[in-house]
Amino acid sequence: MLTRMLKIVSIVIRVNDLTAQSRFWQAALHYVERDPADDDWVVLKPRDADTPCISLDVRHSERILPPRIHLDIYADDQAVEVRRLTELGAREVQWDGLPDDADYVIMEDPEGNRFCVIESPDWSGWEQMQGQ
Structure with missing residues (x-):
């Protein structure tokens, strides 16, 4: 155990x-x-x-880009959450290295702290991680 x-x-x-x-x-x-x-x-x-x-x-x-650490925030409906976060004052970050099939959107809070909103259509992986 x-x-x-x-x-x-x-x-x-x-x-x-x-x-x-x-x-x-x-x-x-x-x-x-x-x-x-x-x-x-x-x-x-x-x-x-x-x-x-x-x-x-x-x-x-000091703000360093790219940041050494950031939050990954999982969303049931990524598009809805990105819009909601934008309305709260967050901004979407454009990055040339973003893969075409990315399941995440890079954002920053009103002061520029970066985080990603991850599309999570299936929470079973999260539940499995929690059980470890």
């Missing part, structure tokens, strides 16, 4: 405007504040899922 020694509980995103970024990510992921926000820190948690939290940290950070 495999004993889990480590677990990703929160992913930290550096931001400039904590209030605006908190509103964006709460609306984007349907998350809520775990505890009331501090002046420079907030942890957003899922309402009803066992997935990692998103923590927003007000710290200056």
Whole structure:
């Protein structure tokens, strides 16, 4: 039997405007504040899922492209979610290296933090990953 020694509980995103970024990510992921926000820190948690939290940290950070790390966000209906995220203030990122058959759309939040929206017509792979 495999004993889990480590677990990703929160992913930290550096931001400039904590209030605006908190509103964006709460609306984007349907998350809520775990505890009331501090002046420079907030942890957003899922309402009803066992997935990692998103923590927003007000710290200056140089933007590097392409980023060394980004979020992959799975969607039942990618086109609908891309439109919704765009309405919330996200932008689609154009990339010449995108394969013709890509199942993802590269986006960035209002401050330029990158993430991908992945088409996920079948969640069985996700459920299998969770069982490992």
